[in-house]
Amino acid sequence: xxxxxxxxxxxxxxxxxxxxxxxxxxxxxxxxxxxxxxxxxxxxxxxxxxxxxxxxxxxxxxxxxxxxxxxxxxxxxxxxxxxxxxxxxxxxxxxxxxxxxxxxxxxxxxxxxxxxxxxxxxxxxxxxxxxxxxxxxxxxxxxxxxxxxxxxxxxxxxxxxxxxxxx
Amino acid sequence: xxxxxxxxxxxxxxxxxxxxxxxxxxxxxxxxxxxxxxxxxxxxxxxxxxxxxxxxxxxxxxxxxxxxxxxxxxxxxxxxxxxxxxxxxxxxxxxxxxxxxxxxxxxxxxxxxxxxxxxxxxxxxxxxxxxxxxxxxxxxxxxxxxxxxxxxxxxxxxxxxxxxxx
Numbered sequence: 001x002x003x004x005x006x007x008x009x010x011x012x013x014x015x016x017x018x019x020x021x022x023x024x025x026x027x028x029x030x031x032x033x034x035x036x037x038x039x040x041x042x043x044x045x046x047x048x049x050x051x052x053x054x055x056x057x058x059x060x061x062x063x064x065x066x067x068x069x070x071x072x073x074x075x076x077x078x079x080x081x082x083x084x085x086x087x088x089x090x091x092x093x094x095x096x097x098x099x100x101x102x103x104x105x106x107x108x109x110x111x112x113x114x115x116x117x118x119x120x121x122x123x124x125x126x127x128x129x130x131x132x133x134x135x136x137x138x139x140x141x142x143x144x145x146x147x148x149x150x151x152x153x154x155x156x157x158x159x160x161x162x163x164x165x166x167x
Numbered sequence: 168x169x170x171x172x173x174x175x176x177x178x179x180x181x182x183x184x185x186x187x188x189x190x191x192x193x194x195x196x197x198x199x200x201x202x203x204x205x206x207x208x209x210x211x212x213x214x215x216x217x218x219x220x221x222x223x224x225x226x227x228x229x230x231x232x233x234x235x236x237x238x239x240x241x242x243x244x245x246x247x248x249x250x251x252x253x254x255x256x257x258x259x260x261x262x263x264x265x266x267x268x269x270x271x272x273x274x275x276x277x278x279x280x281x282x283x284x285x286x287x288x289x290x291x292x293x294x295x296x297x298x299x300x301x302x303x304x305x306x307x308x309x310x311x312x313x314x315x316x317x318x319x320x321x322x323x324x325x326x327x328x329x330x331x332x333x
Contacts, residue, residue, distance in 0.1 A: 020255030024242055032238035036211070043211045043230045050226050051219035 062145025064127070064138065064152040069161040080122035084129035084140040085159055093163075103129060103140035114147045124151045131158025181318070189317030192309030193247045196260055199306055200244030203286050207237035217284025221270050222277075239263070247313065250322010257314035264307040271300055 036042045075081050081098040083090055090100045101113050117125060125144060129137025141154035155162055207214040215233035218224060224232060239259065247256040271283060274295055283295045293299075319325065 017255050017258055020252045021258050024246065024252060024255055024259060025239060028239040028242040029235045031242070032235045035208075035238070036234045041212070043215060043234055045231055045234075046227050047215070047230050051216055051229065 062142050062147070062149075062152065064141035064145045064154050066138070066156050067126070067153045068156050069165045069167075072155065072162075072165070072167060074167045075126065076124070078123040080117065080120045080125050082117070082125065082127045082140065082144075083159060084127050084136045086130070086136075089130065089159075095159075095162075098128075101140065103136040103143070105139075109140070109143045109147060114144070114149070117144060117149060124153060125149060127152065127154045128159040128162050129154070131156075131160050183319075185316040186319055186321050189253075189313050190321050192312050193250070193253065193257075193317070193320070193322075196257075196306060196309045196313070197244045197248035200240045200260060200263075201248070204237040204240035204244065206286065207233070208241065211237070214284065217282070220279070220281045220284070221274050222279070223270055223273060236263075250320050250324055250326075253317060253320040253322065253324070254314055257310050257317070260310040261307060261314055264303055264310060268300060268303045268307070271295060271303065275300070 075095075075097060081095060083094050083098040083100050084103040086102050087100075090102070094100065099116070101109075101116075125141070127137045127141040127144065129135050129140060131137070135154070135156075135158055137154040137158050141152045145152040211230075211233045214237065215229050218229050218233055219226075240263065243256040243259045243263070246252050247260065267285070274281060275297070279295075281295060282293060283299050285299075313320070
């Protein structure tokens, strides 16, 4: 140590820090391997198959108002009716004054769909889904409300209830 | 003699106050690392799942990382607390923190909805956010301080040295 210039001293110190770090890594790895070898719930060194990572579905966040079909005053000219059912059900039958945005439990609502709703400048957004439990209409309505769109309602019983009411 | 801990790094680094600030930093960051490794050592499979959730490492490296990393955290944390190989431990802790922050940034960029897996399993931990990144920066700074400024750390080595000299 003695007789080293300041620059040499720095260089030497860095080398020793790196050496010590390497020793700590080696000793830690050895200890980890030994413990893993002897423990009853040891992990295999290489996973036999991919881990099944569970990524939660996007949760609808906003508040939407439930509307019972008995209390519903019908679709007005300033309202936007959204059919949240799947493509097959929509193709089978749909109201001509509705637009189709299918609710997807895995995919979040696209910005394009939100933009499409916003562009209508409707005073009320009324969502009707499959009427199931959970109801796709309610889920989509809450997701739309979560995107910052106001006055979002969903019809209890879904599109079937709306169809049966004759409104 | 610990040459790494006796080299004078210049006027600012030789200030004796660094030892005491460094000691506080060491106790803090060492405690964090020892605390963080406990669940990982206890339940390596849960930690492996946490690593897999980040979707960064290939499957072949996940288990190896899940087995070794917690022990590296434990040894670095203990050594930095008791004052042996302090700057090497600080280097390792800084390296691990930077590595965690990169993984976190990747997960945040990808919009992965997950817990960080830093102190608890995926099920128990809080969701990752920008605040998690700030927290990691808060953990990184004391480690860097020790690495750069704590050239004469208080601890087992300094006590041994004092005994030898005295």
